[in-house]
Amino acid sequence: MIDINLLLSFGASYKKVAANDIIFNEGGVCSYYYQLVKGRVRWINYTNDGKEYLQSIIEAGECFGELPLFDAGGYAATSIADVDSILIRLNMSAFTQLLIENPEIHFKFSKLLANRLRFKFFILKEMAFNDPAKRVNALFHYLRDGKKHICLTCSQIKLTRQQIADMTGLRVETVIRVVRNMYKNGELKIVRGKIYFNVMTPVIMSEQEY
Amino acid sequence: MIDINLLLSFGASYKKVAANDIIFNEGGVCSYYYQLVKGRVRWINYTNDGKEYLQSIIEAGECFGELPLFDAGGYAATSIADVDSILIRLNMSAFTQLLIENPEIHFKFSKLLANRLRFKFFILKEMAFNDPAKRVNALFHYLRDGKKHICLTCSQIKLTRQQIADMTGLRVETVIRVVRNMYKNGELKIVRGKIYFNVMTPVIMSEQEY
């Protein structure tokens, strides 16, 4: 997202985290701007009865936990390293200073926020009325088209059915049945656990490159 | 949101719209920054099968349709005047210029975007796992606490059951039953159609003043 050398020149530092380490907690006071250099991060909300809602998967190159930097609230979700990861972080006041000195980067961030908001609009609409199959489909499209620039050569989806369930508000069993069904209909291939999503249904929404 | 005189100095103009007039359509190319001076605006997504999801109700003083200004996509939802309204609009390039010349307003907008994103995080989590009663409750809390600064003296909610259904992804009948039930439990009063929401359950999330 932000050039690493620029971050370093403002005093940013690297940090290693192991798989399943908590980076920050929902509601926690914001201290840093975070950017993922290597690895993968889960961004999760816990409901009062312990279920977890997976708001987003952060891939290398993306930033996360940026909301409090702007509105001075707590972190909107808990972030957990999905695998061993390296991240770079910059303390809050230095981040603000960086934006002031580099207005074009501030515009880049507005774009980022707008994009993320746009995706939430989309996914919320999908969640509100659609049946399970469409929800899962919407998520796949997002992962393929919305994050293409970051992710992968093609359209592999490397989430467990449980994680898909966590992102769509469905139960594992339901997701398993839906995916199974899509597989039977030839809408996707499964090779060694990975889902290869390769149907050419129209793209409804995409989180553009930023 | 932005001071009206400042907007005017950048060439903004007033516009009157009648109830149910469409201000802009989902997906449409962005031409203006909009700010509501008087009235009320519905912000809606239509699903392919004609159902509408009410993303937000815009009250006087709030801005809307700001996403495309930052990320150059289309409008994220259709906006329709709920009642006769007056709005002020500023063309896109002038808006950008305004932000460049007034970095503090740009920060204000980042805060706004962050806030709106935060609310979507919240409502999405609620929608994903909660039962109907909790969904409606979450919406009520948002309308009371999140929008207190704009709305009303107290905690009236002037939405029809249909509109509540449109915001929670439930059906009218379900909402009617839920509200009826809350009424019976003394969780709210209904005076001439308006819902007076007056229970002191802890505030989970609030869209802060901006």
Next chain:
DNA sequence: ATTTAATTATGACTGCAAGCATAAACTAAA
């Protein structure tokens, strides 16, 4: 190669929201 754990799979049952129909109670207009 063998054990252990995690993930995927599938059937059976249940609860409850959706959907439909229909009526009552408001509201606004004439």
Next chain:
DNA sequence: TTTAGTTTATGCTTGCAGTCATAATTAAAT
């Protein structure tokens, strides 16, 4: 005040996601 239109109310039925139980399969660890 009457009329027409909207909103709220309620019973009944059905479908299907959720839940539980249990098994099969795959992946990871020893």
